Amino acid sequence: MATTAAAAVSVANGFCQAYLESKPVREAREGVAELCRHFYTQGWVSGTGGSITMKVHDDSIPKSQQLIVMSPSGVQKERMIPEDMYVLSSTGSILSAPSRKPYPHKPPKCTDCAPLFMKAYEMRNAGAVIHSHGMECCLVTMIQPFSKEFRITHMEMIKGIDGHGYHDELVVPIIENTAHEGELTESLSEAIQAYPKTTAVLVRNHGVYIWGDSWIRAKTQAECYHYLFDAAIKLYQLGFEWSTPVHGPIEKVFGHQRNTSMTVNVGVLNGNNALEPSRRCIVLDIEGTTSPISFVTDVLFPYARDNVGKHLYSTYDTEETRDDIKLLRTQVEEDLQNGVAGAVPIPTDDVGKDEVIASLVANVEAMINADRKITALKQLQGHIWRTGFQNNELKGVVFEDVPDALQKWHASGIKVYIYSSGSREAQRLIFGNSNHGDLRKYLCGFFDTTVGNKKETHSYFEISQSLGVDEPSDILFVTDVVQEAVAANAAGLEVIISVRPGNAPIPENHGFKTVRSFVEI
Numbered sequence: 450m451a452t453t454a455a456a457a458v459s460v461a462n463g464f465c466q467a468y469l470e471s472k473p474v475r476e477a478r479e480g481v482a483e484l485c486r487h488f489y490t491q492g493w494v495s496g497t498g499g500s501i502t503m504k505v506h507d508d509s510i511p512k513s514q515q516l517i518v519m520s521p522s523g524v525q526k527e528r529m530i531p532e533d534m535y536v537l538s539s540t541g542s543i544l545s546a547p548s549r550k551p552y553p554h555k556p557p558k559c560t561d562c563a564p565l566f567m568k569a570y571e572m573r574n575a576g577a578v579i580h581s582h583g584m585e586c587c588l589v590t591m592i593q594p595f596s597k598e599f600r601i602t603h604m605e606m607i608k609g610i611d612g613h614g615y616h617d618e619l620v621v622p623i624i625e626n627t628a629h630e631g632e633l634t635e636s637l638s639e640a641i642q643a644y645p646k647t648t649a650v651l652v653r654n655h656g657v658y659i660w661g662d663s664w665i666r667a668k669t670q671a672e673c674y675h676y677l678f679d680a681a682i683k684l685y686q687l688g689f690e691w692s693t694p695v696h697g698p699i700e701k702v703f704g705h706q707r708n709t710s711m712t713v714n715v716g717v718l719n720g721n722n723a724l725e726p727s728r729r730c731i732v733l734d735i736e737g738t739t740s741p742i743s744f745v746t747d748v749l750f751p752y753a754r755d756n757v758g759k760h761l762y763s764t765y766d767t768e769e770t771r772d773d774i775k776l777l778r779t780q781v782e783e784d785l786q787n788g789v790a791g792a793v794p795i796p797t798d799d800v801g802k803d804e805v806i807a808s809l810v811a812n813v814e815a816m817i818n819a820d821r822k823i824t825a826l827k828q829l830q831g832h833i834w835r836t837g838f839q840n841n842e843l844k845g846v847v848f849e850d851v852p853d854a855l856q857k858w859h860a861s862g863i864k865v866y867i868y869s870s871g872s873r874e875a876q877r878l879i880f881g882n883s884n885h886g887d888l889r890k891y892l893c894g895f896f897d898t899t900v901g902n903k904k905e906t907h908s909y910f911e912i913s914q915s916l917g918v919d920e921p922s923d924i925l926f927v928t929d930v931v932q933e934a935v936a937a938n939a940a941g942l943e944v945i946i947s948v949r950p951g952n953a954p955i956p957e958n959h960g961f962k963t964v965r966s967f968v969e970i
Contacts, residue, residue: 791815
């Protein structure tokens with residue numbers, strides 16, 4: 450390509466027209482047209498509704514400056530061709546518009562979704578955005594007409610949504626529809642900001658906006674979201690509650706729904722005499738709260754330390770371990786700059802596998818000995834522990850009162866989550882392979898240090914936003930660490946200190962309620 454990247458992205462007088470006819474732009478135009486035809490067959494963009502956009506993939510240009518291709522408004526999606534597309538700058542200025550076609554075609558017009566698409570590009574650095582008018586997207590917002598969120602858990606297709614696993618609770622914000630598409634821009638922007646982990650926003654009685662870092666991720670997630678919306682509708686029709694782990698059977702009580710497997714009401718009657726589910730949530734720490742500290746310090750940590758070299762050697766060339774090594778390299782470079790004790794340089798791959806692994810082992814041992822709560826270490830530990838659990842060399846340990854409490858809270862409609870410095874995978878392993886069996890059926894989700902340090906107030910703001918409660922005080926956080934309790938309390942959460950055998954002494958006059966067993970909660 451003769452033009453430079455700088456000339457390609459410039460929208461000044463010297464903008465290079467030749468770039469608009471280049472291979473990257475042409476492929477993006479063709480891609481949008483092809484996706485529109487495909488989505489028409491799915492029923493997502495019928496009647497000229499819906500729209501699709503993607504960035505022009507060009508490695509020579511930073512993603513934030515890449516051009517944007519958008520489908521036009523009011524065009525039969527199944528008949529669109531690449532020449533029908535609009536090309537915009539990274540700031541939303543139209544650089545290229547399609548030629549006018551003879552009657553009965555309308556004059557060309559860029560999609561009314563453009564300002565909403567630009568919010569996903571600006572706020573999430575998206576690579577592609579899909580706006581669907583799929584029927585399931587509308588119906589799922591009508592089942593609970595006053596809910597501001599769609600929630601679902603324990604469905605396999607949740608794994609297709611970025612940052613989610615089977616046991617996680619998927620939360621999609623719902624915004625109210627307006628007469629004109631562009632009027633949704635502000636509310637969509639607020640939803641994106643309020644739900645930092647979402648990759649979709651539902652519009653009541655209208656459709657859904659879905660984005661990903663590429664057209665492949667956007668398409669994949671769109672298919673998963675539509676599947677989950679459809680599944681929720683079908684579960685509702687069959688009399689099952691889709692937002693609880695067991696998807697238990699429900700029966701009609703005075704025209705409202707109740708889970709027949711529960712012995713305690715799961716909600717309260719509102720002013721309209723309609724049964725509303727409990728909005729209360731409990732977030733539990735692990736070490737010193739659900740499990741003895743000795744299990745972590747005397748079993749898990751030594752197992753990871755003793756097996757780190759073996760694990761790295763046996764999995765060195767796998768994508769998962771390469772990602773673990775990349776995270777460790779970044780952390781160690783930061784540690785060396787900050788003069789952290791125990792940090793040693795990690796040589797480049799061309800030095801040889803043995804030397805790289807030796808340096809990794811040295812750094813990991815130092816991190817474990819210092820009990821550091823960092824993602825790079827916790828992610829690798831989780832992968833090592835997974836092998837231990839799979840080989841029956843490890844078994845999760847929880848206190849005797851924990852299983853009954855989890856079951857009681859679950860039966861009462863209270864959603865229970867875990868927040869630990871250990872990785873989410875490690876958390877699932879502990880509760881999925883515990884000395885009391887698989888307890889994950891009572892848990893709605895897992896949080897780790899990717900939401901923030903447990904001693905920082907911001908982390909608990911993130912959690913309260915993710916859980917979508919009306920008030921942070923609707924969340925009870927149980928921990929054995931006073932600094933964590935202070936941080937959670939500052940974010941508005943209710944807090945209880947767990948006093949368990951083997952826990953460190955807590956200072957006097959800390960001001961928090963304490964319990965020695967979950968029976969007291």
